[in-house]
Amino acid sequence: MPSVNPPRGMRDLLPADKARRERVLATIRERYRAHGFDEIETPVMEDYVRLHAGIGGDNEKLSFSVLKRGLDAEAIAAAADDPARLADLGLRYDLTVPLARFYASHRAELPTVFRSIQIAPVWRAERPQKGRYRQFVQCDIDIIGDPSARAEAELLAATLDAVDALGLEGAVVRINDRRLLDWMLGHFGFSADERPGVLITIDKLDKIGVDGVVAELRERGVTPTAVDAFDAFLHRPQTLELRAFGEGSIRKALPEDAPDDVVADLVALGDAVGRARGIPAPYFTLPVQFDPFLVRGMGYYTGTIFELAHPSVDYSLGGGGRYDGMIGRFLGQDVPAVGFSIGFERIVDLLDAEADAAAEAIVLVHDRDLPPADLVSLKAALVAQGTRVRLEQRTKNLKALLERAAADGYTSFATVTAGQTAADLEVKPLS
Known part of the structure; x- marks a missing residue:
């Protein structure tokens, strides 16, 4: 017999x-x-070919491919060593690559600056584990056509507003810029061809610590003097006082002579988010933090990058950044773009269930011999008042029936007898 369980990771x-x-x-x-x-x-x-165009980073390796139609056993055997000959389609592994294709296709029908929402499932051939699934929902917002820091500020303001509305207290957005990362690695002495691999190792800083990162860099065989300079920077004396998200704190976290234009963009971003949230300068309570070693693994990021973090978990709850070069792959000319994706599956698991109460919902418990017309008309009258209603035939174990209804989000119940109207019901709470 086939299994009745869903596929692993779903x-x-x-x-x-x-x-x-x-x-x-x-x-x-x-x-x-x-x-x-x-x-x-x-x-x-x-x-x-679009899903494997080199713009999806490691996610391209996790793409589910769809076998071409009409292939016989001989054709499959002949193409076994070349996946591109076996598949012509694939399930999307994120919503950014489809958005880039969508914009290239519909650009003439869209405003000059296009602000999009995409909320939909994506699929990755992950190794299933807690908080990591093969099918999951992403909640993306993107701004296409605006090269200024205003776009990043709009994204952060909207994302933090959504997080507030969900009641997720204590969340912060970590911010960095890929231009700063590239400059910093050059400052330490890493060559251009070494930097992608170095970033992969730096991205593990939260997991393996400073000494682990330095040891792995030495194992990689990259420029030894650059590793020494990086090691010295990571071990420099630092003060621990609370600092605002501003120019002083950003420069303090970087080597000297960081690019003025990139620092200015970050300062302007912090100022815009602070003012949008009504927080007075110097923004000590602003829920954004500068993280000079935030990497974000996607290869298409070209500027500012973000991650949504919460102190209760050691993984991100979402992220994004600027990807000005991606749409140009479809249009033949660069179009500025920046996006932020909320990791819905991780967010929903953190929310307080008590704050998730449904609207008024009632279970009408009735005997088997009650006329269907009476039940349906009574139900319709309650529904017309804006109440959610479920009809349940009385069982011997009424307690179990009501417990199941409460688990399904119902808030009250009433026992129905013949000829009753909505006004006659004796409604009792389920809790």
């Missing part, structure tokens, strides 16, 4: 779980739309 959702997820998604959508973003939809599949 899940069935019971009614209460599904309802809760939809309420969270509705909150995110509402806040994003309030900030002027418009929702679009793209197909779940894209062309194989």
Whole structure:
């Protein structure tokens, strides 16, 4: 007999779980739309060559491919060593690559500066584990066509607003810039061809620590004097006092003579977010932090990068950044673009279930012999008042029936007898 379980890394959702997820998604959508973003939809599949064009980083290796139609056993055997000959389509592994294709296709129909929402499932051939699935929902907002720091400020303001509306207290956005990372590695003495591999190691700083990163860099065989300079910088004396997100704190976290224009962009971003949230300078309570070693693994980032973090977990809850070069691969000319993706699966697991109460919902418990017309008309009257209603035939174990209803989000119940109206019901709370 085949298994009745879903595929590994994928899940069935019971009614209460599904309802809760939809309420969270509705909150995110509402806040994003309030900030002027418009929702679009793209197909779940894209062309194989687009998904493997070298712009998706390691996610390209995790793409689910779709076998070409009409291949016989001989053709499959002949192409076994070349996946591109076996597949012509693949399930999307993120929403950014489809957005770039969408914009290139519909540019003439869109505003000069396009603010998009995409909320949809994506698929990756991950090794399933806690918080990591093979099918999961991403909540993306992107701004295409605006090269200024205003776009990043809009994204951060909208994202933090959504996080606030969800009641997720204590979340912060870590910020860096890929231009600063590249400058810093050059400052230490790493050659241009060494830097991609060096960034892969630096990205492990939170997991293996300073000494682990330095040891791995030495094992990589990169320029020894550059590793020495990097090691010395990581071990420099630092003060621990609270500092605002401003020019002083940013420069303090970097080697001397950091590029003025990039630092100025970050300072302006912090100022804009602070003012949007009504926080007075010097922004000591601003929920953004400068992190000079934030990397973000995606190869398409060209400027500012972000990660959403929460003190209760050691992994990010979302992230994004500027990817000015991606759309140019489809259009033949560069178009500025920046985006932020909330990791919905991780966010929803952190939210307080008590803050997730549904609207008034009632279970009507009735005997088997009650006329269907009486039940349906009574139900319709309550629904017309804005109440969610479920009809349940009385069982011997009424307690179990009501416990199940409460688990499904119902808040009250009433026992129905013949001839009752909505006004006659004796409604009791389920809790």
